[in-house]
Amino acid sequence: MAKRASGDVSEVRILSNGLKNTGMNRKLDVLGRIVIPAEIRKSLDLKEGGVLDISLEEDRIILTPRQDSCVFCGSRSELKEYSGRMICSSCIVGLDSLTA
Numbered sequence: 113m114a115k116r117a118s119g120d121v122s123e124v125r126i127l128s129n130g131l132k133n134t135g136m137n138r139k140l141d142v143l144g145r146i147v148i149p150a151e152i153r154k155s156l157d158l159k160e161g162g163v164l165d166i167s168l169e170e171d172r173i174i175l176t177p178r179q180d181s182c183v184f185c186g187s188r189s190e191l192k193e194y195s196g197r198m199i200c201s202s203c204i205v206g207l208d209s210l211t212a
């Protein structure tokens with residue numbers, strides 16, 4: 113298992129407003145970037161190249177995974193829906209080759 117970043121704890125608490133407090137925190141780097149913890153990326157099926165929409169709610173920053181991109185490569189062109197997920201034509205061809 114990869115070394116955990118400092119600030120990670122395994123306990124998730126449900127706050128009175130329904131939000132889940134993961135107990136995790138991250139420092140912004142010099143360019144204002146953060147790393148989303150691997151556990152969260154895995155649970156939300158976030159992949160490299162995926163797009164997160166950024167919105168503000170008072171003093172909160174809300175990151176929402178954009179669903180209209182290919183779940184495999186993040187492409188936003190020539191998408192088709194399968195089982196509630198979007199897949200691009202290139203990845204459909206790639207998947208098709210697995211069954212040939």
Ligand SMILES: [Zn+2]
Binds near residue numbers: 187204
């Ligand atoms: Zn794709």
